[in-house]
Amino acid sequence: MEWPSLPLESWRPAQPAILVLALLAGFILLLWSSSHSKGSHAGEGTKEKLPPGPFIWPMVGCLPAVGFKHRHRTFYKLSKKYGPVMQVPIGAAKLIVVHGTAMAQELLKTQDAHFSSRPLSMTGAYLGFDHADVNLTPFNSNWQATRKALSLHLLSPSKLAFQAAMRRYQVCSSVSSLFHKASIEPGTVVNVSSFADRLITNIIVRMLFGNRYRFDSNQACSSQNPAALTIYKALQDFDPDLREGIFLWGELNLADFFPVLAPLDLQGLERRFRRLRKKLENLFELIIQEHRNHPHEGEEEDDFIGMLLSQKQLSDKQLMGIMSNVLIAGIDTTARAIEWAMAELVANPEAIIKAQEELDQVVGKERLVNEMDIEGLPYLQAISKEVLRLHPSAPLDDPHLNEKPSSLGGYYIPANSIILHNLWALGQDESIWDNPTVFNPDRFLRNDEYRAMNVYGGDFRLLPFSSGRRRCPAYQFATLTLQHVVGVLLHAFDWSSSPKGTLNMEESDGIVVGLKHPLLLSVNARLSAMNAT
Ligand code: HEM
Numbered sequence: 001m002e003w004p005s006l007p008l009e010s011w012r013p014a015q016p017a018i019l020v021l022a023l024l025a026g027f028i029l030l031l032w033s034s035s036h037s038k039g040s041h042a043g044e045g046t047k048e049k050l051p052p053g054p055f056i057w058p059m060v061g062c063l064p065a066v067g068f069k070h071r072h073r074t075f076y077k078l079s080k081k082y083g084p085v086m087q088v089p090i091g092a093a094k095l096i097v098v099h100g101t102a103m104a105q106e107l108l109k110t111q112d113a114h115f116s117s118r119p120l121s122m123t124g125a126y127l128g129f130d131h132a133d134v135n136l137t138p139f140n141s142n143w144q145a146t147r148k149a150l151s152l153h154l155l156s157p158s159k160l161a162f163q164a165a166m167r168r169y170q171v172c173s174s175v176s177s178l179f180h181k182a183s184i185e186p187g188t189v190v191n192v193s194s195f196a197d198r199l200i201t202n203i204i205v206r207m208l209f210g211n212r213y214r215f216d217s218n219q220a221c222s223s224q225n226p227a228a229l230t231i232y233k234a235l236q237d238f239d240p241d242l243r244e245g246i247f248l249w250g251e252l253n254l255a256d257f258f259p260v261l262a263p264l265d266l267q268g269l270e271r272r273f274r275r276l277r278k279k280l281e282n283l284f285e286l287i288i289q290e291h292r293n294h295p296h297e298g299e300e301e302d303d304f305i306g307m308l309l310s311q312k313q314l315s316d317k318q319l320m321g322i323m324s325n326v327l328i329a330g331i332d333t334t335a336r337a338i339e340w341a342m343a344e345l346v347a348n349p350e351a352i353i354k355a356q357e358e359l360d361q362v363v364g365k366e367r368l369v370n371e372m373d374i375e376g377l378p379y380l381q382a383i384s385k386e387v388l389r390l391h392p393s394a395p396l397d398d399p400h401l402n403e404k405p406s407s408l409g410g411y412y413i414p415a416n417s418i419i420l421h422n423l424w425a426l427g428q429d430e431s432i433w434d435n436p437t438v439f440n441p442d443r444f445l446r447n448d449e450y451r452a453m454n455v456y457g458g459d460f461r462l463l464p465f466s467s468g469r470r471r472c473p474a475y476q477f478a479t480l481t482l483q484h485v486v487g488v489l490l491h492a493f494d495w496s497s498s499p500k501g502t503l504n505m506e507e508s509d510g511i512v513v514g515l516k517h518p519l520l521l522s523v524n525a526r527l528s529a530m531n532a533t
Contacts, residue, residue, distance in 0.1 A: 048412035051096060053087040054078060061089040068252050069509050072395035072424040075099070079425065085409040091257035093119075094414055099422035100429070103409055104460045104467070107400070107421055111408070112468035117401040119418045121256050123249055126273040127280070127328065133321025134473070135329055135398060146318050151473045154207060154304045154326070160477055162301070164371055166206050171485060174199045175368070175492055182493065182525045189498045192342050193518040196335035197239070199485065204330050205235055208323065209287070210302035227290040234283050238327075244276050245328040250510025284320040329512075333393035334478050336514035340391040341383060341486045343505060343519050344439040346497050351441055352490060355379055356526070359491045365527055369487045371480060377487065378451070382441035384483045388455050388464035390439060393512050395424030397466050423463050432461045455479060494524045 054065035066074055066088055075097045079086060084100040098107055107115055117139040118124070124136030131137040134146045153159065174195065181188050205213070213232045253269050255262035265271060291309050301307070305323065308314055314322075345352050358379045363369045374380060400419040407413055428436045433443065444450050453459050456475050457467035465472035472478070489495070497503040498520040506516040 048407065049410075051085040051087045051409070051411040051413075052082045053089075054082070056089055059091070061091055061093075062087075062095070063090045063257075066090065070507060071252075071420075072422055072513070075396070075420070075422050076425045076428060079422070083409075085411050091254075092259060093257045094417040095420060096408070096413055096417045097420045097422060098408060099425040101426065101432070101460045104421065104426065104463060106408060107419065108457075108463075108466060108468035108471075109460075111406065114404065114406045115400045115402050115408075115419055116469040117403050118470075119256075119399055119401045119416075122253050122262075122270065122273060126277040127245060127249060127324050129277075129281075129317045129321040129324060131321075132315065132317040133325045135325045137321070138401070139403070139469070142318065145314060146322055147473065149308055149314060149318075150322060150326070153307055155473050155477055157476065160480065163207060166302070167203055167481065167484065168370060170199060170202045170206065171488055172368070174202075175488055178493065178523065179525055182523050186524050187499075187522045189520050190523050191518050192521050193335070193339050193515065196338040196485070197242075197331065200331050200335045200338070200481070201238070201242070203481065204326060206302075208304050208326060210304075210306070212303055212306070225290070225294055227286060227293070231283070231286055231290060234286070238283075241276060241279055242328065242331060244272065245280075245324070246332045246510065246512065248273055248276065249328060250512060280324055281320065284323050285316075287323070288316055288319060330474060332512045332514075334474075334481055336393050336512055337384075337387060337391070337478065337482050338485050339514050339519050341387040341482065342489065342495065342521065343503060343515060344387060344390070345383070345486075345490070346495050346521055347503055347505065348439050349496075351383065351439070352495065354441075355383060355487075355490045359487065363491065368527065369484075369491045371484050374480070374483050374487065377483075378445060379441060380483055380487050380490075382444035383486060384479060385444050385453065385455055385462065386439060386441040387482070388479075389427040389433070389462055390437075391513070392423045392427065392464035393514075394464075395422070395513050396511070397421040397423050398470065398511070400470065421466070423466065426461060426463060429461070492525065492527050494526050496522045498522050 054062045056062055057064060065078065075086070075088075076099065078088070079097070079099050084098060084103045086097045088095045088097055098104075118136060120131060120138070121136065124131045124133070127133075128136035132142055132146070134143060134150055137143045137146070178190065178195070181190070213228060213235055248269060251267070251269060254267060255265070255270065262270070287305065288309065291303075291306050295306075295310070305319060308319060308322075345355070358377055359369055362376050363373050369377070397420065400421065402413055402417055402419070403415060405413065405415045408419075413419075427433065430436055444453060453462055455462055455464050456479075457463060457465055457471045460467070465475035465478070499522065504515070504517050508514050508516045
């Protein structure tokens with residue numbers, strides 16, 4: 001069965017008669033699809049076996065076994081019974097779940113060319129601007145163009161070096177205000193989750209638009225035309241839309257799995273998608289128009305969107321798709337990694353002591369650690385690897401899709417199957433990691449082999465950014481920012497769990513997994529305020 005194609009028009013409510021017919025047709029198709037997903041399959045002339053998996057119920061498929069919550073953990077448990085390649089069809093969607101180093105290598109290296117597409121989805125239709133973005137778009141010329149623009153003009157090593165001063169400024173401003181709080185009231189309670197959200201939002205907004213729309217509340221907007229001021233204010237108030245985008249992106253949307261139910265909008269998600277898309281579209285249109293009306297307002301070199309507009313190679317929809325990806329996916333993934341790092345460190349105070357000793361020895365107490373110091377700080381690097389091993393921000397990767405019939409691990413994989421790769425399960429593998437559930441940065445320093453491991457996609461034992469054609473294009477930016485921010489927070493402050501609440505490590509739900517509840521920690525200054533900025 002084909003994964004439904006979702007142009008926006010197809011999401012309009014249907015007439016009742018059409019609905020009844022559609023329900024009937026869907027019922028027959030789903031029964032057909034369930035009966036076809038069992039047993040073996042004649043693939044390209046040879047009789048090959050489909051992967052094993054839990055019982056496939058009529059209509060709903062494996063939904064009862066998979067459920068709605070913490071799917072990376074459920075899949076991991078199921079894989080103990082069914083092995084590294086499982087089929088878990090849900091409704092009309094042919095879901096295949098893979099895990100383990102060998103399968104990661106086969107999926108993302110040996111067979112990367114066959115599995116590099118993406119399924120069409122309601123998220124891609126609305127938040128990917130009709131699949132004109134990078135993340136939610138199938139493998140096609142649109143993806144090649146948007147991915148190239150992002151990798152070359154926003155996230156390349158030379159762009160990262162160019163943006164270093166801006167990142168430093170943003171990190172130091174946030175530290176200053178924390179210092180202010182901590183010096184007025186030692187032991188004050190800080191919401192680390194929203195601290196990370198605000199800081200990463202500020203950095204990413206600057207990466208997209210440079211100084212064009214200044215974001216800090218104590219600074220004037222650099223551009224004095226009225227549209228720029230409107231955009232400046234809209235970006236300041238962006239957080240609720242960002243939260244809504246993150247929620248909608250991560251929610252298991254029944255309409256994607258049961259297309260016949262889509263017109264009913266049973267979860268009320270489509271209404272929310274439609275509302276958010278309108279808001280994002282209004283904001284992004286205003287940004288594009290303001291750039292067109294005032295082409296020489298900003299400095300092109302640090303205004304990514306301005307630069308893409310001047311090149312005239314991407315459509316407005318592609319630009320909107322890129323802005324949507326970077327703002328929604330980029331902020332949450334990075335902020336959640338910082339949040340996990342601080343939670344694990346406070347839960348393991350001996351790691352804080354070791355990191356602070358290293359910082360004091362290598363950097364001293366006269367100035368604050370910066371990005372250039374990181375190379376000489378192996379323990380800080382080990383902390384970031386350990387955080388991404390235990391808590392990869394997107395534990396089930398983004399869904400991959402094969403457009404043609406293929407095979408994985410010796411099993412037949414029908415065309416248009418959706419492949420979920422359990423990145424989180426790699427970090428749980430006892431054959432690679434001693435006591436895998438324990439937070440222990442020292443594991444990365446115990447010998448040369450582990451010291452040399454990196455998270456950039458070349459080592460299939462540790463893949464928080466995945467690997468292959470679809471690997472996260474921001475892997476360098478995200479690791480550098482994680483190390484920089486955590487280094488600064490540990491160097492400048494002492495941290496402990498808030499006396500107002502115990503440390504709750506419960507995971508949130510969604511495609512990006514952070515802490516379920518905001519992380520509240522007590523903070524005391526370590527360096528003198530003058531040396532800390
Ligand atoms: C700790 C932070 C981050 C982690 C752990 C992370 C992880 C990932 C993962 C696992 C994927 C899916 C790869 C695949 O499908 O195989 C991905 C894709 C992507 N990420 Fe990230 N990411 C992070 C930060 C960011 C940031 C900051 C940005 C933007 C500035 C970003 C932009 C993207 C984009 C555009 C894609 C889609 C790539 C494609 O489909 O070609 N990510 N990321």
